Amino acid sequence: MAKRQNISKAIVVGKALAAATLKRRAQAIEKRRRVLAKAKLKVEPTKRVLAKAPVTHASMGVLIAEGDSWFDYPFHDILSDLEDSYGFDVESAAHRGDTVEDMAYSDGQLDDFSRRVEKVLRMGVEPRAILLSGGGNDVAGDEFAILLNYATSSYPGLNDSIVTGVIDQRLREAYVTILSAITAICKHHLGHPVPIVVHGYDYPVPDGRGFAGGWGPLPGPWLEPGFRRKGYSEINRRKQICVELIDRFDTMLAGLAGKPPFGHVRFLNLRGTLSTGSTYKTWWANELHPTQKGFDAVTKKFAAIL
Incomplete structure (x- = not known):
């Protein structure tokens, strides 16, 4: 009963945040309209900028993305691969390092998402789907150690009560909130919901590797310090x-997708996509992010569900 009440409250919060966002965006849209009405615009035919790069307007569809570093990673990520290898056009409001709570409760995040929807509609195109990625930054990094009991304690491993609080309560409510807000924004602009794809993560290898080695100011590692602090030195136990x-995270997320009021939400299971065996470094660039080969494998599954 308490869980259903929390979900109901999160839905209400999501709709309220969407309403506040749409009010701000209505003011911004009106400001833009006034500026364009006053401007003396001269419409010219589109020119080909590079003779050796013919312009094509063919597309598999327009996607709008909100998420974390799996959508916003240097040189290669899921979104760039969807564009370059599968022919989609992507409008992204994703920011590496963002948590699901940032996405759900920060006004700026929802404003940015709504702006992307408006931009696509101005082009006369309806989004084919919304892609939503998040959760890794909510549990990795400085927060990770709190999820663990000490290896020498009476109950080694994950602390079930803390994991339940973080994943099954905080993250679940944040996901319900942002899914509700995104759905409300799309309904406002289009009159109906847009399909939303959410995804889990694959099983990482907590070997202490950060981005480009994680030296100095570079990000990472995100898992190994917590394991080391709580006395877990054996890599297989960490894995x-x-x-x-x-x-636990995937079970929570899969439990939301396809269930009322989120019948338009699909869950993409990515477990088992990337190897954690002896060749794992060809799949995982560091503790949390795939290599280019790994991102290619993950994106293939996105393309299939789309």
Whole structure:
């Protein structure tokens, strides 16, 4: 009963945040309209900028994305691969390092998302789908160690009550909130919901590798320090705990997708896509992010569900 009440409250919060966002965006749209009405615009035919790069307007559809570093990673990520390898056009409001709570409760995030929807509609195109990525930054990094009991304690491994509080309460409510807000914004602009794809993560290898080695100011590692602090030195035990954590997160997220009021939401299961065996470094660039080969494999599954 308490869980249903929390979900109902999160839906109400999401709709309220969407309403506040749409009010701000209506003011911005009116400001833009006045500026364009006063401007003396001369419409010219589109010119080909590069003779050796013919322009094509063919597309598999327009996607709007909100998310974290799996959507916004240097040199290669899921969104760039969807454009370059699968022919989609992507409007992205994703920012590496963002948490699901940032996306759900920060006014600026929802404003940016709504702006992307408006931009697509001005082109006379309806989005084919919304892509939503998030959750890794809510549990990795400085916060990770709190999820663990000490290895020498009476109950080693994940602290079930804390994991329940973080994943099954905080993250679940944040996801319900942002899904409700995104749905309300799309309904306002289009009169109906747009399909939303959410995804889990694959099982990481907590070996202490950060971005480009994680030296100095570079990000990472995100998992190994917490394991080391709580006394877990054996890599296979660390990997086992990560499997349990990812399974908990995916179970939570899969439990929302396709269920009222989120019948338009699809869950993409990415577990088992990237190897954690002896060749894992060809799949994982560091503790949290795939290599180009890994991103290619993940994007293939996105393209299939789309």
